[in-house]
Amino acid sequence: SQTIHQWPATLVQPVGSPLSLECTVEGTSNPNLYWYRQAAGRGLQLLFYSVGIGQISSEVPQNLSASRPQDRQFILSSKKLLLSDSGFYLCAWSHVGIEQYFGPGTRLTVT
């Protein structure tokens, strides 16, 4: 069966510090991968998606970037965090046309 992991689970970082969140998927190959952000009391906003190694597309302009160095690894990064980057970050995987499966999430607080 497929499993998706995210770490860390929680993170508190000062403004201006760098960020690296990691997501890995087990039990499947060549998945589509997604990064979402969920603000308190709001729906999910798609940040990045990837259909293959090294292929990254951004949905909204922002202070963040993403990379996919391996088939089942997806990384979300920032060089300098802003207060507005706080939120709940979710990684998801899917095969095209089928439902997306989400990881446990990372709670990021920028202070």
Add this chain to the structure above:
Amino acid sequence: EDQVTQSPEALRLQEGESSSLNCSYTVSGLRGLFWYRQDPGKGPEFLFTLYSAGEEKEKERLKATLTKKESFLHITAPKPEDSATYLCAARAGGTSYGKLTFGQGTILTVHP
């Protein structure tokens, strides 16, 4: 622009009191309507996919239905453990990467 709107924003029920959650969508060429359950501090858990008007799916006390403009999540005789945020999402046609447009969610609280 694709839009998904859920109502009500919050719903409080007594245990055993059946009700429905609504998800209205405006997308170009619907390719799937998805329901998820999200517990506080956790990632969404997949519940159902509906593809065409008239389709229904059931799982325990939950039943999802789909029309050409909206989807309903019916909860029959709910229990306190059904308390969660329920999210719906729609996939429009023409996207090769399976982009989903999410609603804001309905927070369901079931009191014993």
